[in-house]
Amino acid sequence: MTIDEQQASVAVIGLGKIGLTLAAVFATNGYYIFGADKNKEVVASINQGKSHINNEPGLDQLVSDAVENNQMRATSDNVEAVAHSSIIVVIVPVLVDTANQIDYQMIDAVVEDIAKGIKKGSLVIFETTLPPGDTKNRFGKRIEERSGLRLGTDFYLAYSPERVYSNRIIEDLEKYPKVVGGINEKSLLLASTFYKQALNCQLIEVSSIETAEFSKVAECVYRDVNIALANELAQFADQTGVNISEVIVASNSQPYSHIHSPGIGVGGHCIPIYPYFFINKGLNQGLTPLAREVNDGMAAYAISQVKKEVGSLANRNVLILGLSYRExxxxxxxxxxxxLIDQLLNMNANVFVNDPLFSDREIHAFGVTPLSLQDKSISKIDIIILQAYHDDYKNLNFKDFTNCKLLFDGRNQLKQEDIKKHGITYQSIGQQSEKGEW
Ligand SMILES: NC(=O)c1ccc[n+]([C@@H]2O[C@H](COP(=O)([O-])OP(=O)(O)OC[C@H]3O[C@@H](n4cnc5c(N)ncnc54)[C@H](O)[C@@H]3O)[C@@H](O)[C@H]2O)c1
Incomplete structure (x- = not known):
């Protein structure tokens, strides 16, 4: 069965982790969804009622129900979805390239398609994290130019950042207030009315579209800067022989201290990327760029700590636990x-990566050798670096790492005693480590 296309009132463009979840929740709350994604496999699986996103509690059921109840269908043709909808929600990524310049390719292509399909009276909402000003100046104006419709009167424009956390997106969509800004009063009213019903959450209506855009980037900068501070304190704790984990518990026991957790690095397509949306637009001095430097320097810091203990890494077998940026x-x-891979390969180390969430082929694509923890050759590993603390590593038994001399716990999560009882030296970030025998 297919939805009567005339009823499909909301186009969600980009059916990835966030877009599919949004689409399924909107459908559950009574909207007809015409989702669009350029990935044909994604479209085919959704039309069979199957979610292609793993580890998102509740999503499989919502997608299956929405498709079965004719509340949702998907297409790989953005123009078709836009043409059949009066509300268009854009949630495709904007990333940075290797030189940290903003890469608009995906979203620019979507905007061209919106301009081709948009009907008079439609509301376009951008949810993708963006540099402030882009919704109106880059995308709104482009839709106006290409479609011939007047921005603010013939079609309406709003911005509402997506602030959810992977693995609990559905819960966060209801729990966090939705920040909404519009190009004018009518745009704000239309967007707020939509979100009230579609997400059933509290709203924070802000006075401009740029305020809404700025608020999301500011959240990410806040996190990056505070993690950088924790990392700086942890490195100083290493120098002075104090345990940073103990310090943090003590310091944070009053309400004005919120020291974050130090770690081997910050990854993903939010925190290490969005600060550049400010940096590239003029905030290029001070804490924001410094935090990027500190956090991206943590991989080198970890390797330098390892080298202090074991000397040269040339021809050493190094196993990294976790390819994902986080657990x-x-x-x-x-x-x-x-x-870590880049730096270790430059030092001529033999680099192995384990990650239960990736296939061997996917790990190979990063230029390293995948290694199963059941493989007998784990006995040949010299050094382990824990990067992402997946649940699978919680009960890891180190007894079969018979040649391993050092474990670097990049997330300060493992129990030192479990490591040391196998004769392996334990190192971490900002927690006094004891020397073993190398
Ligand atoms: N993932 C998170 O945890 C998170 C959290 C908060 C906010 N966000 C925001 O959500 C955005 C999307 O994140 P995500 O995790 O859903 O990304 P994702 O990579 O899982 O999904 C993006 C989807 O967009 C599709 N796409 C790309 N170009 C397209 C085009 N031209 N036409 C149609 N579809 C296209 C891709 O095929 C993919 O399925 C992020 O860039 C960010 O702004 C993400």
């Missing part, structure tokens, strides 16, 4: 493991 999500974008 329990399959997401390699800007993962610290990529920085």
């Amino acid at each position: 329990n999500v399959k997401e390699p974008t800007k993962s610290t493991t990529l920085l």
Whole structure:
């Protein structure tokens, strides 16, 4: 069965982790969804009622129900979805390239398609994180030019950032207030009315579209800067022989201290990327760029700590646990493991990577050798670096790492005693480590 296309009132463009979840929740709350994604496999699986996103509690059921109840269908033709909808929600990524310049390719293509399909009276809402000003100046104006419709009167424009956390997106969509800004009063009213019903959440209506855009980038900068501070304190704790984990518990026991957790790096397609949306637009001095430097320097810091203990890494067998940028999500974008791989290969180390969420072929694509923890050759590993603390590593038994001399715990999560009882030296970030025998 297919939805009567005339009823399909909301086009969600980009059916990835966030877009598919939004689409399924909108459908559950009574909207007809015409989702669009350029990936034909994604479209085919959704039309069969199957979610292609793993580890998102509740999503499989919502997608299956929405498709079965004729509330949702998908297409690989953005123009078709836009043409059959009166509300268009855009949620395709904007990333940065290797020189940290903003890469608009995906979203620019979507905007061209919107201009081709948009009907008079439609509301376009951008949810993708963007540099402030882009919704109106880059995208709104382009739709106006290409479609011949007047921005603010013939079609309406709003921005509402997506602030959810992977693995609990559905919960966060209801729990967090939705920040909404519009190009004018009518745009704001239309967008707020939509979100009230579609997400059933509280709203924060802000006075301009740029305020809404700025608020999301500011959240990410806040996190990056505070993680950088924690990393700086942790490195100083290493120098002075104090345990940073103990310090943080003590310091944060009053309400004005919120020291974050230090770690081997910051990854994913949010925190290491969005600060550049400010940096590239003029905030290029001060804490924001410094935090990027500190956090991206943590991989080198970890390797330098390892080298202090074991000397040269040439021809050493180094196993990195976790290709994903963080625990329990399959997401390699800007993962610290990529920085570790580069640096270790430059030092002529033999680099192995384990990640239960990735296939061997996917790991090979990063120029390293995948290694199963059941493989007998784990006995040949010299050094382990824990990068992403997946649940699978919680009960890891180190007894079969018979040649391993050092474990670097990049997330300060493992129990030192479990490591040391196998004769392996334990190192971490900002927690006094004891010397073993190398
Ligand atoms: N993932 C998160 O945790 C998170 C959290 C908060 C906000 N966000 C925001 O959501 C955005 C999307 O994140 P995501 O995790 O859903 O990304 P994703 O990579 O999982 O999905 C993006 C989807 O967009 C599709 N796409 C790309 N170009 C397209 C085009 N021209 N036409 C149609 N479809 C196209 C891709 O095929 C893909 O399925 C992020 O860029 C960010 O702004 C993400």
